[in-house]
Amino acid sequence: MSNLSRGNVELDPGITIHPAPSVVIAQKNSPLLLNCSASSSPDAGPVTITWFKDGQPVVIDRRVQVRENGSLYFTQVKKNRNSKNKNRNHNGFYECFIKNKYGTVIARQVHLQVARISKSFSIEPADQEVKLGGVARFKCQIDGIPPPLYVWEKNSSPLPHNNRYITLYSGILQIHNISESDAGSFHCSVYQSFNKVNNVPVTIDLIWQHSRVQAGLKVITDTERRPPKIVAISKEVNATIKHSVTLECLADGNPSPVVTWMKDGNPTLDDNFKEIYGRSNLKFIEVGKIDAGTYKCVASSPGFPDAVAETKLNVKVPPFIIEAPVSEGYPVARRFRLKCTVGGTPTPKVTWYKNGQKIESLENMQINPDNELLIDSSTSDSGYYQCIAKNDVGVDMAIARLQIILKENAPKPPGNVTVTSVTSAEVCIQWSPSEYTDCCPVLAYTVHYGELKDVTQKAVTLKKNECIHDLKPHTDYKFYIRAYSRNGAGAQSDTMTVKTLESVPDAAPNLRLSSSSPSSIDVEWDPVPPEKCNGIITGYQIFVSNGGHEIMENVSAANQSYTVKGKNIISSVGMNVSAANQSYTVK
Structure with a gap:
């Protein structure tokens, strides 16, 4: 692409999008309010707000209503997978569209998840026999949205308050330096607390106790020296930037081994954002992108070789827009670009929209590998353009309003356009002269042509007809004409489609x-x-x-x-x- 130009008329977008969560978790049978998260300026005229669920208009009924400000209100959030009535299942992907006199914008995209918890545990703690001075590890796990909270008890009482009993958020209980008094029965209870879910817009202080499982711990008297051994190490861990995360490492041995963590051959406790949690786990208080990598847990005891195990930490970053498209006015028949430079890990996917509709591939628009939208402007291109960047941890979006300006006294569109396929490689076009004012006669015409999704080539002529050569055989082409005067370009003619004639096959069968x-x-x-x-x-x-x-x-x-x-x-x-x-x- 060449001759790319920027507009010289800055515009007020007319719509402002406000940040909002891309995932909302709601409690079944409770009320919920989803805001549209956008506002339109008074100068932009009347506003219409429309909600869609999974690509279809939201059905308004006694349970789902649209408030005067455009918010979507659920009197009772429902989730019924087996019901034939889709209105009984509010789980889904919601989009809010806001429309004013300039065009339409996707104001919000949000996944609504109805809280749930499984009826059975996917992992249950198992009975253990542990040597005196060793370590024990119990784990229970259950599937739920939001992630459930785990509470451990010993013999139906709270765990002892000391640094030998360590609980991890993932449902793991570690016991260090086992003594005979640690023998007993350990219970795992599961709770779901909605006052811990930031995305729920109403205050719900309800806790569910779902189930209980238990396992026994038997202590064996054995004081012989044992080499260090890594009993448990985290598998590959995914964390979101600025969140807390813990890498587990549990080591056994006699004497109790000393655990250190290494990354790239260096100790990891080099800043205020990491700490040893319990006796051997590495906790990131606020994980950063620089923390991603492979970590080694090293367990050392005098007189024995070190025990070493590795785990990997991936740090994901929600999408963020570095350079957004700009709201501007452009003259007709000008080639320009809209930028949408994004960051994020994994690399976000960028999608462009015009007035709320996805831009797949239009005859006068192209999306290059840098996510720039390139446009050969016509009057029909005025409106809102929006880039939305997504990855599996978030979404970001930006909008720009474009106004394509047709100058006063510009030529009218050429009329009576006819296109004839002459050969397999040649097409001829004819048209009627454009109307123009006395001040500004037509100086030239441009013939724009290309395959159906790529009308990017053009030929300049002073005549009212033109033949285009070197085309592909048996291929559909689109053509349109534009007139130019000293006042610039006029609006384009109607677009015509023609297929070139057939030609000799270029190959024989194998x-x-x-x-x-x-x-x-x-x-x-x-x-x-x-x-x-x-x-x-x-x-x-x-x-x-x-x-x-x-x-x-x-x-x-x-x-x-x-x-x-x-x-x-x-x-x-x-x-x-x-x-x-x-x-x-x-x-």
């Missing part, structure tokens, strides 16, 4: 020959690739030369095999297969 007798040859072939057909294949012609005797057989396009028969034909034969379209064959 042959495979086999024989089961001296008097027959089995011929098989692959279809000609679509890009080589240059038309619609209507059949195949098989040519056989055998001792000066030639045979030609015609075969339907539906067939890809044929058996040639003849006395002793296999002893001396030449053969080829050609593809035929409506007008041509190739040998």
Whole structure:
């Protein structure tokens, strides 16, 4: 792309989008309010707000209502997977569209999740026998939204308050330096607390106790020295930037080993954002992008080799827009770009929208690998443009309002455009002259053309007709015309579509020959690739030369095999297969 230009008229966007969570967790049968999270300026005219769920308009009923300010209000959040009535299941992906006189914007995209908790544990603690002075580890796990809270008890009483009993958020209980008094029964209870969920917009102070499982701990008297051993190490851990995360490492041995953490050969406790939690776990108080990497847990005891285990920490970063598109006015027939530079880990996917509709690929728009939207402007391109960046930990968006300006006294669009396919590579266009004012006669016309999704080429002419050469055979092309005067470009004509004529196929089929007798040859072939057909294949012609005797057989396009028969034909034969379209064959 060349001749890219920026507009010179700055515009007020007219709509402001306010930050809002991209995921909301709600309690079943409780009320919920989803804000549209956008406002429109008074100068932008009347406002219409519309909500969609999973791509369809939200059905308004006694449980779901739209407030005067455009917020979506649920009197009772429902979740019923087995109901045939979709209105009984409020789980889903919601979008709020706000429209004013300039166009439409997606004001918010939010996943609504109805809280749930599984009926059974996916991991239950198991009975253990542990040597005196060693370590024990119990784990229970259950699936739930939001993530459940785990509380451990010993013999139906709270755990002792000391640094030997360590509980991790993931449902793990570690016991260090086991003594005989630690023997007993350990219980795991699961709770769901909604006052811990930041995304719930109403105050809910409800705790669910779901279930209880238990396991026994037996202590074995054994004071022999044991080399250090890593009993447990975190698997690969994913964390979101600025959140807290803990890497588990539990080491056994006698004497009790000293645990250190290393990253890239260096100790990890080099700032105020990390600490040893319990006796051996590495806790990041506020994880940063620089913390991502591979960590080694090293357990050391005098007189024994070190025990070493590795784990990996991935730090994910929600999308953020570094350079957003700018609201501006541009003259018609100008090529310009809208930028949307984003950051985030993993790399966010960027999608462009015009007036709330996804831009797939339009004849005058292209999206380059840097997520820039390139536009050859026409009057119909005025409106809102929006880039939305997403990855699996968040979303960010930005909008720009464009106004494509047609100058006063600009030529009218050319009329009566006709397009004729002359050959497989040539198309001729004719049109009626553009109307113009006395001050500003037409100086030239431009013929814009290209394949259906790529109308980017143009030819300049002073005439009212033009022939375009070097086109692809049997290919659909679009054409439109624009007139120019000293006041600049006029609006474009109607767009016309034409298909070039067929041409000789560029390739012959690939042959495979086999024989089961001296008097027959089995011929098989692959279809000609679509890009080589240059038309619609209507059949195949098989040519056989055998001792000066030639045979030609015609075969339907539906067939890809044929058996040639003849006395002793296999002893001396030449053969080829050609593809035929409506007008041509190739040998």
